[in-house]
Amino acid sequence: xxxxxxxxxxxxxxxxxxxxxxxxxxxxxxxxxxxxxxxxxxxxxxxxxxxxxxxxxxxxxxxxxxxxxxxxxxxxxxxxxxxxxxxxxxxxxxxxxxxxxxxxxxxxxxxxxxxxxxxxxxxxxxxxxxxxxxxxxxxxxxxxxxxxxxxxxxxxxxxxxxxxxxxxxxxxxxxxxxxxxxxxxxxxxxxxxxxxxxxxxxxxxxxxxxxxxxxxxxxxxxxxxxxxxxxxxxxxxxxxxxxxxxxxxxxxxxxxxxxxxxxxxxxxxxxxxxxxxxxxxxxxxxxxxxxxxxxxxxxxxxxxxxx
Amino acid sequence: xxxxxxxxxxxxxxxxxxxxxxxxxxxxxxxxxxxxxxxxxxxxxxxxxxxxxxxxxxxxxxxxxxxxxxxxxxxxxxxxxxxxxxxxxxxxxxxxxxxxxxxxxxxxxxxxxxxxxxxxxxxxxxxxxxxxxxxxxxxxxxxxxxxxxxxxxxxxxxxxxxxxxxxxxxxxxxxxxxxxxxxxxxxxxxxxxxxxxxxxxxxxxxxxxxxxxxxxxxxxxxxxxxxxxxxxxxxxxxxxxxxxxxxxxxxxxxxxxxxxxxxxxxxxxxxxx
Numbered sequence: 001x002x003x004x005x006x007x008x009x010x011x012x013x014x015x016x017x018x019x020x021x022x023x024x025x026x027x028x029x030x031x032x033x034x035x036x037x038x039x040x041x042x043x044x045x046x047x048x049x050x051x052x053x054x055x056x057x058x059x060x061x062x063x064x065x066x067x068x069x070x071x072x073x074x075x076x077x078x079x080x081x082x083x084x085x086x087x088x089x090x091x092x093x094x095x096x097x098x099x100x101x102x103x104x105x106x107x108x109x110x111x112x113x114x115x116x117x118x119x120x121x122x123x124x125x126x127x128x129x130x131x132x133x134x135x136x137x138x139x140x141x142x143x144x145x146x147x148x149x150x151x152x153x154x155x156x157x158x159x160x161x162x163x164x165x166x167x168x169x170x171x172x173x174x175x176x177x178x179x180x181x182x183x184x185x186x187x188x189x190x191x192x193x194x195x196x197x198x199x200x201x202x203x204x205x206x207x208x209x210x211x212x213x214x215x216x217x218x219x220x221x222x223x224x225x226x227x228x229x230x231x232x233x234x235x236x237x238x239x240x241x242x243x244x245x246x247x248x249x250x251x252x253x254x255x256x257x258x259x260x261x262x263x264x265x266x267x268x269x270x271x272x273x274x275x276x277x278x279x280x281x282x283x284x285x286x287x288x289x290x291x292x293x294x295x296x297x298x299x300x301x302x303x304x305x306x307x
Numbered sequence: 308x309x310x311x312x313x314x315x316x317x318x319x320x321x322x323x324x325x326x327x328x329x330x331x332x333x334x335x336x337x338x339x340x341x342x343x344x345x346x347x348x349x350x351x352x353x354x355x356x357x358x359x360x361x362x363x364x365x366x367x368x369x370x371x372x373x374x375x376x377x378x379x380x381x382x383x384x385x386x387x388x389x390x391x392x393x394x395x396x397x398x399x400x401x402x403x404x405x406x407x408x409x410x411x412x413x414x415x416x417x418x419x420x421x422x423x424x425x426x427x428x429x430x431x432x433x434x435x436x437x438x439x440x441x442x443x444x445x446x447x448x449x450x451x452x453x454x455x456x457x458x459x460x461x462x463x464x465x466x467x468x469x470x471x472x473x474x475x476x477x478x479x480x481x482x483x484x485x486x487x488x489x490x491x492x493x494x495x496x497x498x499x500x501x502x503x504x505x506x507x508x509x510x511x512x513x514x515x516x517x518x519x520x521x522x523x524x525x526x527x528x529x530x531x532x533x534x535x536x537x538x539x540x541x542x543x544x545x546x547x548x549x550x551x552x553x554x555x556x557x558x559x560x561x562x563x564x565x566x567x568x569x570x571x572x573x574x575x576x577x578x579x580x
Contacts, residue, residue: 056418056578057579058575075427077425079423079426082423086423088416090416106312107310107426108425146420
């Protein structure tokens with residue numbers, strides 16, 4: 001039985017395009033009010049997941065719920081409560097920005113005018129321009145406004161920062177923080193972890209259509225994964241430190257670099273008696289942790305399986 | 308089933324093309340009918356009697372529904388010479404519009420915008436069909452008015468019954484509607500909303516020639532029934548010319564079936580943008 005109400009909940013959600021894999025057996029649970037990062041490279045199934053949630057494509061099997069409503073049967077009700085920002089912006093080219101936003105707002109039965117003006121001002125967007133005349137960055141701003149003006153309780157953002165300049169990214173993140181403080185749930189897909197790292201409480205990592213891990217950002221950091229560089233006073237050999245927990249080592253000149261998930265005592269013992277010049281132990285960036293999830297065949301002692 | 312926002316937007320989007328097509332068809336009708344008094348002057352047509360009596364020509368002319376008697380009557384002239392253009396032009400307009408009104412959202416990838424708004428797929432199809440039907444109706448009202456005016460202006464001494472004209476107009480309207488239903492249905496079968504303009508031209512011209520062929524060649528007259536043109540009754544001067552149930556049923560039945568299939572197919576379609 002479901003004891004907790006999730007904003008988004010999928011069970012075994014699967015989509016094949018003919019024989020081509022879209023997503024396989026996807027289980028996702030997004031909690032109210034959280035910012036959830038959905039990470040994966042292009043072609044991993046991020047957009048397929050989002051399109052299935054939004055009813056643009058129908059699942060081959062499995063089910064999904066948003067606010068407890070079925071993503072296939074109740075898609076209209078669901079979409080009243082969603083603001084969606086696509087990764088590639090395609091709007092009616094002949095409309096001007098204001099016309100497009102009014103058309104968008106007209107579907108929700110609320111007056112969006114004040115919010116349109118306020119946000120256009122914040123993002124420095126000229127409402128009178130024709131869509132076709134806008135630069136990519138400006139089209140992206142229209143997409144931001146379009147997803148926000150009706151003040152939905154759930155935002156689904158597909159690679160939202162793609163094409164935004166850094167200043168606008170910063171403003172966009174401010175707006176998202178503001179939305180979060182109002183209780184808005186945000187589902188945020190990206191292929192750059194660093195931007196998700198700033199915003200999200202949890203991340204889901206998708207690879208070849210499957211979720212490989214769902215982790216708290218804090219947990220990811222707290223895991224004993226360390227980035228280590230050992231420098232010898234002579235050229236280093238790749239396998240010269242024998243210790244459980246060494247991940248993806250590579251040798252370069254006198255040094256070996258690797259991620260380490262074992263115990264420090266074992267590691268220090270393994271170093272004992274070796275000709276060590278320098279030792280650097282630091283916290284890996286999320287990008288590096290992420291790469292670890294992505295290495296083709298993970299070692300048995302990976303983060304996700306240790307739990 | 309109809310979302311007013313979508314309907315209004317579609318009406319606005321296709322207003323200019325409606326004006327263009329209406330102006331063209333009006334010009335065709337008026338210019339075409341302007342020939343009528345010229346041909347009647349000094350009995351120009353009657354001097355062609357010998358030409359029309361030639362057995363070969365007679366066959367051809369029958370195929371196009373023409374004979375001297377028919378062509379000398381103002382409504383006969385209208386329904387053979389003009390109505391051919393009206394039917395072809397109108398069918399093109401109808402099929403182009405219906406083939407575009409739904410598919411274009413996919414081709415230009417705005418379907419992603421529209422279908423992530425709180426609307427059902429049925430509402431999208433319903434609203435767009437409503438806009439299409441509105442313009443088809445308006446377009447045919449233009450034809451009715453301009454056609455009637457052209458008959459009145461150029462009829463001279465010739466006589467016709469308004470009812471006959473109206474019935475023939477109604478058949479043309481149903482013909483266009485049927486091509487529209489074929490258009491929107493075909494546009495859905497094509498991936499990513501690619502345009503069906505060439506296909507439409509092929510279907511309409513093909514249908515037209517199948518009809519002509521079936522009239523010229525008695526041995527293959529049955530294949531005419533493959534073409535919607537066959538079901539338009541153009542024998543306007545025949546006594547007892549009236550609305551025939553089976554013709555109307557054919558047009559309406561085929562249209563309704565295709566419209567319903569459009570609703571069903573669109574509901575299940577994956578929108579890949």
